[in-house]
Amino acid sequence: MKNKNKQPKTFISGYYEHPEDLVDAVKRIREMELPIEDILTPFPIHGLDELAGLKKSGIPTIGFIFGILGAASAFGFMTWVFTVSYPLHIGGKPYFSVPSFIPITFEVTVLFAAFAMVFAFLIRSKLGPGAKNRIYDQKITDNHFVVLLQGNSEPGIDAARQTLSATGAMDVKTIDA
Amino acid sequence: MYVSPVREPLITGNKTFTDVTNDIARPVEGKPGKYWYLGLSISSAALMVGLLCMFITIWFGIGRWGLNKTIGWGFSITTFVWWIGIGHAGTFISAILLIFRQRWRTSINRAAEAMTIFAVMCAAIFPLIHMGRVLLFFFAFPYPNTRHVWVNFNSPLLWDVFAISTYFLVSFLFWYTGLLPDLASLRDRAKSKIRKLSYRLLSFGWTGSLKHWQRHEIMSLMLAGLATPLVLSVHSIVSFDFATSVIPGWHTTIFPPYFVSGAIFSGFAMVQTLLVITRKVLHIENYITIQHISSMNKIIILTGSIVGVAYLTELFMSWYSGVEYEHYAFINRATGPYWFAYWIMMTCNVVSPQLFWFKKIRESPWITFVISIFVNIGMWFERFVIIVTSLHRDYLPSSWAMYKPTIIEIGIFIGTLGLFFTCYFLFIKFFPVIAMAEVKGIIKVDRNGNLTKTGREK
Numbered sequence: 012m013k014n015k016n017k018q019p020k021t022f023i024s025g026y027y028e029h030p031e032d033l034v035d036a037v038k039r040i041r042e043m044e045l046p047i048e049d050i051l052t053p054f055p056i057h058g059l060d061e062l063a064g065l066k067k068s069g070i071p072t073i074g075f076i077f078g079i080l081g082a083a084s085a086f087g088f089m090t091w092v093f094t095v096s097y098p099l100h101i102g103g104k105p106y107f108s109v110p111s112f113i114p115i116t117f118e119v120t121v122l123f124a125a126f127a128m129v130f131a132f133l134i135r136s137k138l139g140p141g142a143k144n145r146i147y148d149q150k151i152t153d154n155h156f157v158v159l160l161q162g163n164s165e166p167g168i169d170a171a172r173q174t175l176s177a178t179g180a181m182d183v184k185t186i187d188a
Numbered sequence: 189m190y191v192s193p194v195r196e197p198l199i200t201g202n203k204t205f206t207d208v209t210n211d212i213a214r215p216v217e218g219k220p221g222k223y224w225y226l227g228l229s230i231s232s233a234a235l236m237v238g239l240l241c242m243f244i245t246i247w248f249g250i251g252r253w254g255l256n257k258t259i260g261w262g263f264s265i266t267t268f269v270w271w272i273g274i275g276h277a278g279t280f281i282s283a284i285l286l287i288f289r290q291r292w293r294t295s296i297n298r299a300a301e302a303m304t305i306f307a308v309m310c311a312a313i314f315p316l317i318h319m320g321r322v323l324l325f326f327f328a329f330p331y332p333n334t335r336h337v338w339v340n341f342n343s344p345l346l347w348d349v350f351a352i353s354t355y356f357l358v359s360f361l362f363w364y365t366g367l368l369p370d371l372a373s374l375r376d377r378a379k380s381k382i383r384k385l386s387y388r389l390l391s392f393g394w395t396g397s398l399k400h401w402q403r404h405e406i407m408s409l410m411l412a413g414l415a416t417p418l419v420l421s422v423h424s425i426v427s428f429d430f431a432t433s434v435i436p437g438w439h440t441t442i443f444p445p446y447f448v449s450g451a452i453f454s455g456f457a458m459v460q461t462l463l464v465i466t467r468k469v470l471h472i473e474n475y476i477t478i479q480h481i482s483s484m485n486k487i488i489i490l491t492g493s494i495v496g497v498a499y500l501t502e503l504f505m506s507w508y509s510g511v512e513y514e515h516y517a518f519i520n521r522a523t524g525p526y527w528f529a530y531w532i533m534m535t536c537n538v539v540s541p542q543l544f545w546f547k548k549i550r551e552s553p554w555i556t557f558v559i560s561i562f563v564n565i566g567m568w569f570e571r572f573v574i575i576v577t578s579l580h581r582d583y584l585p586s587s588w589a590m591y592k593p594t595i596i597e598i599g600i601f602i603g604t605l606g607l608f609f610t611c612y613f614l615f616i617k618f619f620p621v622i623a624m625a626e627v628k629g630i631i632k633v634d635r636n637g638n639l640t641k642t643g644r645e646k
Binding site for chain 1: 204205206209330336337338340341342343344346347350351354357358361362365368369372373375376377389390392393394395396397398399400401402403404405406407410411414415417418421425428625626628629
């Protein structure tokens with residue numbers, strides 16, 4: 012969705028007050044093949060990511076990898092402790108006692124996967140305490156559904172402005188990138 | 189607004205997006221009323237009492253409690269299990285109901301998750317001070333040490349350490365990442381400098397970008413998927429603390445499902461206790477409607493009935509097993525010195541939730557409030573019955589004993605109630621009680637997930 016090769020000089024923004032207006036507008040913008048910089052909404056709109064041509068998020072994969080890592084490290088560690096480092100007789104149980112390793116293995120799996128996913132989300136989205144992300148409109152977190160288009164050239168800017176106005180966007184303006 | 193032909197709308201009052209933001213942000217932005225100050229004063233006073241009793245326990249030792257050689261677990265472990273159980277409703281609402289796509293959960297999940305976190309905090313206090321030497325609590329974690337020993341991975345008590353710490357951390361992550369968009373709403377509305385700065389720090393620079401939402405959605409779904417088996421595992425493991433021992437009344441395989449349903453049962457009762465009051469005080473009856481209360485009461489009937497069946501199964505098995513010790517343990521519960529605890533448990537947990545079969549009762553907030561208090565009491569006594577009544581009559585009559593809590597133990601219990609409500613009062617003042625972004629998502633969407641015409645048509 013983002014055009015990494017060219018740094019656009021300006022953005023053209025406009026906002027909608029109804030999510031279905033936004034969805035219609037995004038369809039139109041995609042037909043016109045105008046470069047979308049971002050779409051900012053007060054709540055998630057299902058299907059909009061595909062409509063805007065966004066790739067699927069890799070967060071589930073990260074969760075899976077770290078889950079496996081958590082499971083392996085917990086199970087491996089307990090096995091090492093009870094068979095190599097300090098074998099100890101406890102209530103007649105075998106040293107390598109798989110069933111009683113399961114609860115902790117499960118908990119550590121969940122812990123690793125959850126932390127990995129949350130940190131992946133925060134790092135990839137550049138979110139965190141003190142993050143200085145630009146806020147384009149104070150009402151995005153209230154009721155404004157904002158579309159930001161990239162303006163790379165004069166005709167591009169004009170086309171973007173026209174499309175936004177034609178789809179019913181309010182407060183269409185050109186802003187510095 | 190789209191009106192489903194078969195269902196009542198989840199949010200009443202014909203709200204627009206801005207109405208939602210205004211209604212939920214108002215209590216956070218306005219000055220708290222006198223009831224808030226009163227509630228906070230009472231609960232922080234209770235917390236002080238608890239801190240004093242904890243100090244006395246740590247200073248003089250566990251001897252200040254009423255425990256003895258036979259009854260090594262009393263008030264504190266009873267209350268520990270009670271608090272952990274209460275926490276389960278929050279995760280049930282936010283994770284299991286998310287997976288089952290129950291959209292009504294959006295009005296109650298935020299408060300219920302906060303309740304989970306506070307309840308687990310209260311629970312964790314008891315095993316910590318029960319150790320006697322609190323400062324050595326880190327011995328419970330496996331780290332390389334000069335004593336050259338490791339912790340016992342075969343012990344359910346250690347599983348508990350892992351289960352509860354994981355549960356707390358994952359619940360916290362789930363709750364906080366869900367809060368980010370709403371904290372950003374508060375940031376963008378903030379007038380004063382301090383407010384703006386604090387909510388800017390807390391909201392992590394949330395912008396509402398499409399890519400953020402996409403990641404946020406999939407992450408929430410994955411966390412819900414992980415939290416679902418996690419919440420079932422936590423109380424299962426707590427029940428292993430009992431079930432893996434050989435005490436009559438504890439040594440049963442029914443414990444994990446019985447404990448989990450009891451936990452969700454008591455948790456929903458606590459959610460009702462809190463929300464029936466909160467919706468009135470904060471004027472959010474349009475968001476937490478009678479329908480929400482009724483739906484939660486249906487879950488209380490279900491889980492309460494499972495608990496009732498579990499009690500009867502235990503009774504049946506004690507007879508059917510033919511083991512005289514088991515047999516005696518259950519006769520003793522109902523007719524022994526602690527008979528009152530057993531009958532309080534039976535009345536509050538088995539009989540009282542059955543009243544919710546009547547629609548009038550199910551849809552009355554005040555009767556719901558009263559019954560929820562009964563369930564809370566009943567579930568506390570359930571744990572008391574399981575722990576104290578099972579321990580006080582051992583295999584050897586020479587070790588039989590009685591247990592009476594001291595004022596110190598009762599004080600710590602009151603202190604955790606104080607901690608819980610202090611946290612809850614602060615939460616409703618500084619954080620949005622209802623997930624605004626999620627509620628905005630459901631007021632525009634019909635049952636099939638289609639976007640529909642919005643709000644008030646002009």
